[in-house]
Amino acid sequence: MTTTTQQHWWKTATIYQIYPKSFCDSTNKGTGDILGIISKLDYLKNLGIEAIWLTPIYQSPMVDNGYDISDYYTINALFGTMADFERLLVEAHRRDIRIIMDIVVNHTSTEHAWFQSALGDKSSPYRDYYIWKDPVNEGVPNNWQSKFGGTAWALDETTNQYYLHLFAIEQADLNWENPVVRQEVENIISFWAEKGVDGFRLDVINLISKQQDFANDTNGDGRRFYTDGPRVHEYLQDISKRVFQKYGSVTVGEMSSTTLEHCQKYSSLDGKELSMVFNFHHLKVDYPNAEKWTQAPFDFIELKRVFNHWQTGLSGNGWGALFWCNHDQPRVVSRFGDDKRFRIESAKMLAASLHMMQGTPYIYQGEELGMTNPNYQDIEQYRDVESINIYDIMVNKQGVGHNEMMAILARKSRDNSRSPMQWDSSENAGFSKAKPWLEVASNYLHINAQTAIADVNSVFYFYKQLIELRKNLSIITHGSFCDLLPLDKHCYVYLRETATQQLISISNYYAETVKCKLPTQISWDKSQCLLSNYKHAFKVEEESVLLKPYETRILLIDK
Numbered sequence: 001m002t003t004t005t006q007q008h009w010w011k012t013a014t015i016y017q018i019y020p021k022s023f024c025d026s027t028n029k030g031t032g033d034i035l036g037i038i039s040k041l042d043y044l045k046n047l048g049i050e051a052i053w054l055t056p057i058y059q060s061p062m063v064d065n066g067y068d069i070s071d072y073y074t075i076n077a078l079f080g081t082m083a084d085f086e087r088l089l090v091e092a093h094r095r096d097i098r099i100i101m102d103i104v105v106n107h108t109s110t111e112h113a114w115f116q117s118a119l120g121d122k123s124s125p126y127r128d129y130y131i132w133k134d135p136v137n138e139g140v141p142n143n144w145q146s147k148f149g150g151t152a153w154a155l156d157e158t159t160n161q162y163y164l165h166l167f168a169i170e171q172a173d174l175n176w177e178n179p180v181v182r183q184e185v186e187n188i189i190s191f192w193a194e195k196g197v198d199g200f201r202l203d204v205i206n207l208i209s210k211q212q213d214f215a216n217d218t219n220g221d222g223r224r225f226y227t228d229g230p231r232v233h234e235y236l237q238d239i240s241k242r243v244f245q246k247y248g249s250v251t252v253g254e255m256s257s258t259t260l261e262h263c264q265k266y267s268s269l270d271g272k273e274l275s276m277v278f279n280f281h282h283l284k285v286d287y288p289n290a291e292k293w294t295q296a297p298f299d300f301i302e303l304k305r306v307f308n309h310w311q312t313g314l315s316g317n318g319w320g321a322l323f324w325c326n327h328d329q330p331r332v333v334s335r336f337g338d339d340k341r342f343r344i345e346s347a348k349m350l351a352a353s354l355h356m357m358q359g360t361p362y363i364y365q366g367e368e369l370g371m372t373n374p375n376y377q378d379i380e381q382y383r384d385v386e387s388i389n390i391y392d393i394m395v396n397k398q399g400v401g402h403n404e405m406m407a408i409l410a411r412k413s414r415d416n417s418r419s420p421m422q423w424d425s426s427e428n429a430g431f432s433k434a435k436p437w438l439e440v441a442s443n444y445l446h447i448n449a450q451t452a453i454a455d456v457n458s459v460f461y462f463y464k465q466l467i468e469l470r471k472n473l474s475i476i477t478h479g480s481f482c483d484l485l486p487l488d489k490h491c492y493v494y495l496r497e498t499a500t501q502q503l504i505s506i507s508n509y510y511a512e513t514v515k516c517k518l519p520t521q522i523s524w525d526k527s528q529c530l531l532s533n534y535k536h537a538f539k540v541e542e543e544s545v546l547l548k549p550y551e552t553r554i555l556l557i558d559k
């Protein structure tokens with residue numbers, strides 16, 4: 001589907017992320033599957049999205065829900081068959097919806113045949129596919145920490161060497177210094193591109209090149225020695241030249257703890273590396289001192305500062321993904337909005353405030369319904385390996401109280417976004433007739449797709465309008481960016497501008513009515529309101545406007 005003339009279709013498109021395990025179960029076993037996705041394509045077409053990013057559906061022991069791949073060429077039986085996948089491609093393409101696959105090549109599952117051959121055998125041809133180090137002082141090779149808690153090294157007792165795992169112990173890091181590994185990666189991606197897949201989301205791709213001295217980090221957890229590492233740009237340019245450019249694939253790289261300078265390169269407009277990047281800095285504004293496992297309120301001024309930095313820094317240099325939610329993040333309406341009193345208003349405000357920026361918006365399943373965190377009360381309700389590990393570390397080893405930890409998980413756990421999609425008010429929210437693998441949020445009786453579709457004022461139709469605006473108004477894609485009130489404590493007011501138009505996004509991020517003093521250089525009286533979450537007219541008096549709780553406005557001015 002991707003031809004050179006359509007090369008930049010993704011600059012005006014919105015992409016929808018599906019977490020297949022929690023999307024729709026066609027066989028009533030409690031987990032979602034590919035046929036379930038096919039049954040919902042018309043729903044997605046109605047929303048207006050142009051591509052689907054599927055989180056991994058390859059064969060996997062599912063320790064990290066598919067981010068631990070044991071065979072890159074086989075569909076996980078839990079999700080269906082290769083024939084089902086091929087049908088998904090046909091059915092999606094028939095509706096002009098593209099399919100983006102998740103490629104996880106920083107690491108494989110320890111159940112992968114390569115690792116199984118390498119384990120315990122220094123002479124295996126696959127030994128050098130992974131990163132092995134001798135013990136230091138009879139212990140781990142260095143102090144690098146796993147992103148899921150604890151040391152990043154695990155001992156292979158037979159050979160008395162450690163392998164590196166930046167994530168779970170069952171996810172062994174690949175050795176990208178080995179050219180044969182790089183060839184394997186090209187083969188994998190080519191295989192899926194040949195099948196007709198339109199693009200790839202590259203998991204933690206900025207971690208693939210490690211500094212080869214594997215030094216102890218006296219000043220941190222080791223990340224500075226492998227994040228945006230020495231050869232990462234070279235590796236990406238090679239794959240891009242040999243695979244992505246050949247197939248015209250759209251690519252989005254997940255960049256962990258990255259910098260703007262590196263992302264300008266990763267997504268440079270000459271297309272030498274990737275089409276666009278995900279960065280996470282705006283989702284760390286509620287991590288005080290970089291600590292995720294806390295319950296702090298978010299820092300609004302910092303949120304704006306981060307967005308402004310990336311909007312202005314990528315403009316003309318690269319391209320970013322715009323997102324609030326994904327399968328690793330809590331639900332945005334529970335996080336930066338008010339999921340009780342102002343759920344609908346704040347869900348719409350957050351959407352509008354993000355979608356008028358430059359970049360490609362991603363909607364995570366259920367976000368378009370204003371789905372909330374499920375608010376689990378019991379540790380037994382959690383399934384996520386990261387949440388279970390951190391509970392063990394903080395409660396059993398660091399002495400944090402159980403209740404405090406449960407409150408933290410209820411805000412920060414990745415399972416907050418993984419609870420099943422809420423389709424209707426029937427049992428298990430219409431996701432499955434069997435007991436779901438992870439509990440449905442109890443609010444599904446009123447928050448569900450069926451209810452949303454029946455109500456023209458729902459969050460769903462608001463997203464639909466945002467998607468439509470991006471397709472029709474080129475200022476959203478091309479306009480310059482300027483924050484008009486960077487120090488305002490409640491409102492985010494930014495301007496997009498071209499030679500002929502101005503577009504202004506005004507949002508109150510708080511649950512009270514606020515008076516927002518507007519900059520005088522804008523001809524507010526000439527503005528036309530394109531979209532709002534309130535019905536009353538936009539009225540500027542004495543250079544100010546009163547904004548209701550979570551009020552948002554998109555204004556257009558023809559010069």
Ligand code: GLC
Pocket residue numbers: 064067068104167203204254327328
């Ligand atoms: C990415 C994925 C996450 C996974 C991790 C390891 O951050 O989004 O779900 O656990 O990589 O593959």
